[in-house]
Amino acid sequence: MTVNTKRPNDSEVDSEAKKVHIDLRDKGWAAIKAEFVIKNEEAADLYINDDDAEGGDRDQVQETTGKKKKKRGQNKNRDLRQEHGAIRLCTSLVDPDNAKECRFGAENCRSSHNIEEFLASKEPDVEGICPVFDAIGYCPAGLKCRWLGSHYDKETNKLLKDLAKIEVNQEPRELNRITNDAKIALQKKKYEFKTATKMISYLDSQVKNEAYMKNLEEKKDNQAEFVEVPFRVAEKKRLNFKNAKIVSPLTTVGNLPYRRLMKTLGADVTYGEMALTVPLLQGTNAEWALPKAHKSEYPGFGVQFAAGKHWSAAKAAEIIYRETPNVSELNLNCGCPIDLLYRQGQGSALMEQPSKLMRILKGMNYCSGDIPVTVKIRTGTKDNKNTAKSLVGRLLEENEVAAITLHGRSRQQRYSREADWGYVGEVAQVVQDWNNRKEENKDMSDTQATQFLGNGDVYTFEDWYAATNTPGIDSVMVARGALIKPWIFEEVEAQQYLDKSASERLDILRTYANFAVEHWGTDEYGIGLARRFMCEFLSFYHRYIPVGILERLPPKLNERPPKWKGRNDLETLLGSSDYQDWIKITEMFLGKAGENFHFTPKHKSSSYEQSRD
Template sequence: MTIAEKRPLDETEGAGTVDKKQNAAPYVKGMAAIKPEYLAPVAARESPVVEDYNDDEAEGGDREQQEEPKNGRRGPKGKKNRGQNKNRDLRQKKDTVKLCVSMIDPDDSETGCVAGGAEHCKFSHDLQEFLNAKSEDIDGVCPVFEALGYCPTGMKCRWLKSHFNRETNKLVKDLEKLAIAKKENFEVNKIDRDSKIALQRKKFSFDISAPVIEYLESKIQKDDDPHRETRKENEAAFVEQPYKIAEKKKIDLRGAKIVSPLTTVGNLPYRRLMKSLGADVTYSEMALSKPLMEGHQPEWALPKAHISEYPGFGVQIASSRHWAAAKASEALYKTCPYISELNLNCGCPIDLLFKQGQGSALLDQPPRLVRIVKAMNASSGDIPVTIKIRTGVKENKNTAVNLVERVLSETQVAAITLHGRSRQQRYTKEADWEYIGQVGKVVQAWNDKRDEDKDGRDTNPIWFVGNGDVYSHVDWYNGTNTEGVDSVMVARGALIKPWIFEEVEAQQYLDKSSSERLAMLEKFAKFAIEHWGSDEYGVGNARRFMCEFLSFTHRYIPVGILERLPPKLNERPPKWIGRNDLETLLASSDYKDWIKITEMFLGKANDEFRFVPKHKSSAYENDRDEK
């Protein structure tokens, strides 16, 4: 049953000067209905350039690689070239004068020059030279110092004057705040140096996964036999597995407010923001199992989390081989103690992973998927394993029911999440919640059977989560009230409207003001600086990821200017004018305006700052304006 609205929406001041009758736009399917007084003048709405969204980036992000059309702006068969901008140069500026680490905090006697002094060091020991070449300090208080009472970036901090005593030439430290921060505000799941080196040198002890891999490889031929149900010799050849699956941590997803695994934008600062806005469960960006087991630093940055995310933090991995998944699971279990679940990605639609047999490619290879889940379960210690799938690979050919039945009968998963679209469909049509309900009933029947079994009553239930097009509390409650669905996972809805779980809690639409939305962006900026650092490089990274975040948040249309509710994720708005200048700015699709917004919190962007939006249409519009 859909939750009814608790109160009428408050009326807010209009744009004031627009004639409603002359400016009213006719209803167009797929177009958001904006109140006439907020529509831009007709001439502006007739611009030939229409913003287009490529939402595959939410799941594929920087790993996505598509072929570029060879001729002009149109690809094969006359299709518009509206994908992502490839080969984006996102390198950020580094310090002109590179300061030796021993000089970052000259008062820290524990940090010495590894080269043995200025005479042998390739980095500068001349503090005044560094300060003279350093960019002008940003006004305000350093977000890291404000949060921790000490800024580890020290002399390299872009807010240096807020925590540097020029009379004593010493950094300021609030030891009392620092002691509290060490208990309450810190990041976890940082792999230790020795373990990372052991992985890189192939000396890490995979004592848990070794027998698991050996056993599963001995069973591959039997498992892949299409007549495995009728072959009696399989029973005669049965060999008991030489390992035991550890007792798993319990997770409870009934009614949980869940943020989907997201690539690029689903970084630690964003997830931390979502936790502060009511999320119960968050997931890391998708990590690839093979680079994990090989100790690649960029991949091991992904399982890092803020302490506020645990419990309720899941690490998502992608794999096409059971041995790689087993080793990655064991490495994560041994080095990252703050993980609530390991989630196997069986739904990522991007071509690169699909061709490698990862992501949604597993939907058409049930034996391989089952092997990978078994390998992860047996190698992950007490960390439970969950999976995220799609309805199938091809449109109008749903396979999730059969796949889920096989997973339930042959493996031990703690939860199954179903995105109500096929890989082929991507985001072109609305999610199929009717089919999500059908799969939910399969899981529900399995749980009911477990409850009837005396031996099964003590085991944990298998949670079933629906995913797709959840953009309001109405969508969320419609999903959770679907029979067999325990909760709903939110992806793009949480990117465009980060306060969505506040609406779920309030059971009504929240017409957030532009100043309230700006305050959320400020909080993200502070979290980003805490995570990436307050030096030149860290500020550049924070600005880049804030722009990535704004590439979604600018799509939000305030409920106070909509003619009808509920809002829909796939509806595109005509050009509109906000209730004040800030609201109009926050709705801009021009990435140069996104950079302006970042400058409110991160100081003026330097001339070398690089950011190119992923959406080709956005880039085309702005490039055209510059000609």
């Protein structure tokens, strides 16, 4: 939809100018002060596809059948592969002072063993000190580092090391790395699932009809095996979400460097990006990168996955418990609206199959050891047909879930309208009533109360307090609000709007860039990944409209601005919707993007060329 945002002439009266802004806001446009609106510029597209924010679009989602399917949605031809340098140095030589024997042999190795040739082929160093060297006292990328000059002595051909910093940073900075032995066992289908195997057999018996059973006695024996379950919720780790500052699971943009950034800005609880159970069980490297967490995240770090079958959910829960010890919670995604997962019976499709959902949660609960199980749902799958209230009632009766999160939109609605917090409050009352009855029941009083979280359109401290002051709502998950305005929890703490300067906002990006290269590496390939994910972050971050240029508060998450300029050139640049400007911003911290860098935005980016004065 295109809206005429042309401002009245200066000679027109103030009342007419106010009328224009009121009309704009009624149509979903933010009311920006007249002096900051760029006149005679056509407004940007009102609709932006935000499905990738919360458990949405996965760049590499595969059908569980293994068959290739056509990509759907915006920018389906995105090429996100990052290339290595022209000459790749063998990893055995990255540190000349501690060179290792190449396992392939110099003659058979595909990478170069000629250090002089490699150094001559490298792009010029990025200016400044290597962020990784500065943080931990050495750089694991060694000679491959793009900041090599800051920690390399050319005369002695040695990498420099800060022994004092190295001593302080002995402990691993990233947690939940699965062992190679376990990964290989998964890939060869030789991993032994001790708890899940028995539980799957029991759950299978629940879906078989009587004719398929050999005899009734066998069925009874199978059920008797699980009269006493391995773990009850009361024996699991305790969760306390009351007024906690929570960052929702976010796909693509909710990577480890971003979550680490949010911890520095006041977040209490973070979640890994949504993982898929089948690739986890296949030992896929990319999938096992998702449960990794920075040490600052634990305790308070949750792993989220999507599952369509009870067998895959039970096995995934067991292996997460056994191989990734630094996990506070295991969250089942029953809200993802993406068509591909929905067709596979995963994500929001589970809301239409309650019996299947109950089996999946039961399998997870019995196989996750002491890790509590939680679930995230939507109001329903169809518009004007809310089913969450009845589903939550059944969840409480049949499962011991530690927490339930409700996103106040249906699957069909996606992000087209505001979240229905009135209905979220109604469901919260159901949970509160259940907890009250549980306290009165002596047989159930020793189990944990089920906590309830809301989700959807929380963008200001006023939104946050309005939700958390609703009876039955323990806290809220913040998703897009924390991407567009990462300092949202600082505002919650201060209980006021913070008009962050452009310099302060740039410092946040600098911190993210440093965290990104610490995670992905300082070589050409690592910087390419850091730059790509920084651009993904900027695809949300640029949408922030400084409160100082707004005519009125509060701002709303789904309001889109007319073309505007900031109070200085940097503020204008940070608000640009042109992805080429996002790349320019990354170059301030990661050096100039090379010809091999690939990035295509997920969102429709309305590029514009106008004076930035």
